[in-house]
Amino acid sequence: MNTKHAFSLGVTHISKDPGSTLSFDLVGYIDDLKVGSSYVGRNTEIEVSGIAEAVHGGILISGHIVTSWGGECRRCLEDASGRIDVSVRELFERQDKDSGPSLDTDTYRYVGEVLDLRDMVKDQVLLELPIAPLCKTECRGLCVHCGVNLNQAQCDCELSIRDPRWNVLDALLDKDR
Ligand SMILES: [Zn+2]
Ligand SMILES: [Zn+2]
Incomplete structure (x- = not known):
């Protein structure tokens, strides 16, 4: 697998036809996913799957991100781990090659016919990582x-x-x- 492009999604078949959809199921890896003492390892699979829908001005991504995290229990300092399964619904706006950087950083953008879902996956996983994990709730x-x-x-x-x-x-x- 070409991990560099693992979160790339080609949308050529739907981009010209608003309302049309494409289902996808991508697996990849991301370095540097860490919050406090919890992290997703660089060799831990991150799966993103769902539906891409062509809408006016872009592509709407609806789906799930699934992976697992590891860390250190905040009470006993032993290993802690858990699963992340988060729903996503994000609009990727099509941007012209020469339109320059946008001031609006709240939306994801793409140029041409390929979406790179990596930033979205990264943002969502970082939000889901526990800042102070527990090995079990009754630790x-x-x-x-x-x-x-x-x-x-x-x-x-x-x-x-x-x-x-x-x-x-x-x-x-x-x-x-
Ligand atoms: Zn004692
Ligand atoms: Zn513990």
């Missing part, structure tokens, strides 16, 4: 005293490491009872 994290992973073991810190000054308070509380 118990590390003990703040001894560092043991509380998902794997139980420590006695809560009982044994207590500030001796609490003993005085305990005594007072006991007296009140």
